[in-house]
Amino acid sequence: MKDLITIGLPSKGRLKDKAISFFNNSGLKIIQSEKERNYFGTIENKPNTKIIFLHAKEIIQRIGDGTLDAGVSGLDLFNESEKNLRKKIIIKRKLDFGSANLVVAVPNDWIDVQTIADLEEVSFDLKSKRNSRLRVATKYPNLTNDFLISKGVTQYKIIPSLGSTETYPFIGSSEIITDISSTGKTLADNNLRALKDGLILNSTACLFYAKNNDKNFKVLF
Amino acid sequence: MKLKKLSETIIKTFKSNGFVLTEPDVLLDSEYIIERSGEKFRSTILTYESEDGKTMCLRPDLTVASCLKFLQKKISSKIYYSGQAYRRSSKKKSNFINDQLGIEIFGSKNQIQDDFKVIKTILGCAKKIKSKKIKIKVGDISLFKSLINTLDMPERWKLRLIRHFWRPTYFEELLKRLEKNADIDSVTFDIDKKKFYEMKKIDQNKVIAGRTVSEILKRFDRKIKDPRSFSDGKKIVKIIRSFLKIKCKLSKLEDKLLDFEKKNNLKNNIFKNYESIQSLKKLKQEVNFITNFGRDVEYYTGIVFVVFSGNKEIARGGRYNSLLKSLGARKDIPAVGAAINLKNI
Numbered sequence: 001m002k003d004l005i006t007i008g009l010p011s012k013g014r015l016k017d018k019a020i021s022f023f024n025n026s027g028l029k030i031i032q033s034e035k036e037r038n039y040f041g042t043i044e045n046k047p048n049t050k051i052i053f054l055h056a057k058e059i060i061q062r063i064g065d066g067t068l069d070a071g072v073s074g075l076d077l078f079n080e081s082e083k084n085l086r087k088k089i090i091i092k093r094k095l096d097f098g099s100a101n102l103v104v105a106v107p108n109d110w111i112d113v114q115t116i117a118d119l120e121e122v123s124f125d126l127k128s129k130r131n132s133r134l135r136v137a138t139k140y141p142n143l144t145n146d147f148l149i150s151k152g153v154t155q156y157k158i159i160p161s162l163g164s165t166e167t168y169p170f171i172g173s174s175e176i177i178t179d180i181s182s183t184g185k186t187l188a189d190n191n192l193r194a195l196k197d198g199l200i201l202n203s204t205a206c207l208f209y210a211k212n213n214d215k216n217f218k219v220l221f
Numbered sequence: 222m223k224l225k226k227l228s229e230t231i232i233k234t235f236k237s238n239g240f241v242l243t244e245p246d247v248l249l250d251s252e253y254i255i256e257r258s259g260e261k262f263r264s265t266i267l268t269y270e271s272e273d274g275k276t277m278c279l280r281p282d283l284t285v286a287s288c289l290k291f292l293q294k295k296i297s298s299k300i301y302y303s304g305q306a307y308r309r310s311s312k313k314k315s316n317f318i319n320d321q322l323g324i325e326i327f328g329s330k331n332q333i334q335d336d337f338k339v340i341k342t343i344l345g346c347a348k349k350i351k352s353k354k355i356k357i358k359v360g361d362i363s364l365f366k367s368l369i370n371t372l373d374m375p376e377r378w379k380l381r382l383i384r385h386f387w388r389p390t391y392f393e394e395l396l397k398r399l400e401k402n403a404d405i406d407s408v409t410f411d412i413d414k415k416k417f418y419e420m421k422k423i424d425q426n427k428v429i430a431g432r433t434v435s436e437i438l439k440r441f442d443r444k445i446k447d448p449r450s451f452s453d454g455k456k457i458v459k460i461i462r463s464f465l466k467i468k469c470k471l472s473k474l475e476d477k478l479l480d481f482e483k484k485n486n487l488k489n490n491i492f493k494n495y496e497s498i499q500s501l502k503k504l505k506q507e508v509n510f511i512t513n514f515g516r517d518v519e520y521y522t523g524i525v526f527v528v529f530s531g532n533k534e535i536a537r538g539g540r541y542n543s544l545l546k547s548l549g550a551r552k553d554i555p556a557v558g559a560a561i562n563l564k565n566i
Contacts, residue, residue: 154259
């Protein structure tokens with residue numbers, strides 16, 4: 001259908017619940033399938049809309065390739081995505097949920113490392129004494145690269161991580177990490193702490209639209 | 222003059238000055254480049270994965286490629302090259318392919334003499350291929366190091382400023398921080414000090430995320446015993462900024478530096494080793510000296526120079542005594558080189 005608007009919403013967790021509430025509170029009642037594991041939905045009285053529940057990262061990808069016309073996902077995932085993809089997406093609105101910080105975190109016991117400048121120095125120490133680079137585990141290699149380089153840290157190596165990044169420094173896979181933290185509890189529970197000037201990004205959930213899309217978004221908001 | 226003819230003229234000059242042709246490998250193991258230049262450099266090189274799982278790249282720079290060849294003992298120590306380097310750039314309309322013609326002297330025994338030899342050879346080429354007025358601008362990174370090492374500030378700050386001299390934007394941030402901020406966070410300091418004493422009691426060889434307890438405590442101790450004051454920071458930054466404004470004709474350099482020392486109440490003769498620059502007087506050529514110069518290439522350690530024809534840069538080079546070590550040599554190997562930019566000719 002030419003006028004059909006396809007919207008991607010996160011498929012699980014708090015982000016899913018909050019995204020549904022946001023639509024409901026905006027007068028767009030989301031109807032989910034009665035089948036528990038079905039990934040499709042609709043909006044009440046809006047026959048030209050279709051909801052697809054997807055992984056938040058997938059939503060960015062699919063808006064970028066034109067499969068979705070709009071969607072709710074995180075600013076962190078959008079900023080981390082490739083430049084060519086970002087060019088095809090617009091941030092329509094920042095939403096008041098899903099707020100979290102992407103931070104650089106070091107082991108609690110590294111008491112000599114309080115700032116990025118300390119980290120830069122330690123990375124040079126590692127390089128000169130052991131001829132190895134500081135390993136930084138992350139799910140956000142692009143944002144981490146840009147941030148560290150802008151702060152003068154050049155002697156490091158990215159270790160891509162898919163999850164449980166907080167464990168990496170203690171199992172010998174990396175020395176430090178960058179990760180998303182909302183309250184700091186997960187970091188603290190895993191003997192890590194964010195550096196005081198180590199904020200990479202203040203992220204939040206956002207409503208994204210596909211750029212150069214001639215669909216009538218007015219039926220939504 | 223056509224490009225081919227130009228290249229021939231340049232190569233003839235290289236040869237007549239005793240430089241021997243080398244053909245550096247086109248494909249390099251990208252880890253060499255990343256290890257030296259840092260992770261960010263990855264986005265600028267053109268790579269592919271080889272069958273044995275290595276990430277190979279097209280040579281991004283002929284100096285680095287020549288160094289690698291020298292380290293494999295495949296070439297003599299006074300070389301010239303003529304070829305292409307391949308690099309991605311974020312600048313619009315920039316080419317992937319850069320034609321480079323250059324010379325290098327590896328393992329300099331007489332550094333002053335070799336610096337002069339390289340500059341004289343490049344100048345000889347410039348004069349043969351260009352009709353506009355030739356000018357040379359020079360700087361010397363080692364003068365900056367001499368200045369920093371005489372200033373009264375924590376050792377780690379000295380190293381930090383020297384390390385980042387080649388990155389002017391970040392260097393400026395460092396100066397601002399040196400002027401204003403304290404290095405120690407007074408809020409967390411007491412907690413950390415308590416932890417310091419606790420950690421002193423545990424096994425000092427215990428490894429925490431790749432660093433031993435003793436390494437962590439030593440650095441913490443050094444940091445708290447080596448604080449700096451606000452007023453000193455301000456004074457130091459003022460001296461550094463005024464040093465970076467020095468700009469003069471080569472003939473006036475000595476007086477300028479003495480004047481700078483005097484005005485800033487520094488010890489006499491902190492700038493001793495700039496004979497390489499002084500020797501350029503023999504060129505009988507207009508040479509301008511600038512302290513704030515040669516800051517865009519990480520590996521320079523001494524003299525840095527650019528040759529202009531009119532307003533166009535046609536060649537640049539400098540001394541790089543640490544590059545070979547960072548590429549795998551057991552110790553620093555003195556080296557100097559320069560390349561001619563064919564695009565601007």
